[in-house]
Amino acid sequence: MIYLFHGEDTYRSLKKLNELLDYFKKNKNAGLSLFNIDEENFDSGYFETLIKSCHLFGDKNMVILKRALRDKTASDFIMENIKKCGESNNIFIFHEDVLVKPVLDAFVKNAQKIWEFNFLNKARLTAWLDKESQKHNLILDYKTKESILLEHGSDLWSLSNALEKIILGLKHQTPDGKEMNIFGIVDAFSNRQRLEAWLLLQKYQMRGMDAEEVFWKIFWQVKNLLLVKLSLTEYRRARKVNANSSAAEFSLKQKIKLHQFVLQKCLKTEKLFSQEELDKFSGELAGIYQNSRYGNLEFGMAMEKFLLKI
Known part of the structure; x- marks a missing residue:
């Protein structure tokens, strides 16, 4: 089973990923063994073992792969085994930024669920800024919001940091x-x-x-x-x-x-x-x-x- 979180807006995609992980973590009956893999610690033999392995009493592996596809060797191996990942009883969750079309097409064909997160337009950025401000009982005037958006653009990581500085002073x-x-x-x-x-x-x-x-x-x-x-x-x-x-x-x-x-x-x-x-x-x-x-x-x-x- 494959879940894919991808797109240029890594702030929202990572937040959505963490929400899913929190759900599995709170579900005591999920019976999951968690494994974390990234571009630096990817090992093809170990990854293949995780695809094929099974546990007693129906427990499953949940493998979190963050930016693993940035490494060409890892990407090639994963693409060769993407069908096996999709057919596996274990869960493979990929978190990537922008994917090239052949790679994305392979996920579309084999993934159980795909979430894509592109940069928000100005209207949605303003709405996001208002919502985050309200969480801290903060009201930003029009001029301040325009200034923040002009400086930080669609980068929610940078916007979040700027908002934090305003809140904390x-x-x-x-x-x-x-x-x-x-x-x-x-x-x-x-x-x-x-x-x-x-x-x-x-x-x-x-x-x-x-x-x-x-x-x-x-x-x-x-x-x-x-x-x-x-x-x-x-x-x-x-x-x-x-x-x-x-x-x-x-x-x-x-x-x-x-x-x-x-x-x-x-x-x-x-x-x-x-x-x-x-x-x-x-x-x-x-x-x-x-x-x-x-x-x-x-x-x-x-x-x-x-x-x-x-």
Whole structure:
């Protein structure tokens, strides 16, 4: 059995996927063994075993494959066995972005259910923004909504982050009435001050802040640093000049949709990380979020371990 979640709007597709996983998780009688596979840990022999395997008492495997088709070797093998996946008693759930037509056609032919998520148009984006704002008793005026949509476009990940910043503001009010700068830990992370970052996490949590709030700050900073580093590398290769020059900074301001203050901070600290490290951090943070949703780890402890490794 195959379920496919795909499309350019990965925010909504991932949300829908998590809703399905929550349903199976809450259904105690489902009798499912969960397996997670992505483009980095795909193994053809292991995958074939999951297709064919069966359990006593009718239990099934539920295999979650996220972005596995990005890897050509994995994609070729999966396409060769897509019919077997569809006919298997086990459940295979694929989460991908945009698929080429031959691959999509193969899923259409073999999948039990397909969900496609394209970018929302402006009217639906505005409705989404209103709905998310109302959840937090926040009312945005027309000018603010237009400004947010103009800056972030159809990217719901970016829109969600922008809305979060408006809700939280630059300061976080603590139970004792004092204010603390919740972006201090972002600066500590960006400067690879692991002990300072760890201490700030302890401080935030003692004052009532949820570790998930810290997670999203760090997650988006990793994305920002990676975006700036990749853009600098591209600029250097194209222009054959010092990527840290003022000309490069001016070019990035025109190209990258980051607030000037955020961009300048990233330009100062991106050199402290390699692209490989930022890719690794991004994957680790995604793993923390996913495993926390499944109840496999405690968010605060996972973030402590992560910060102590930077």
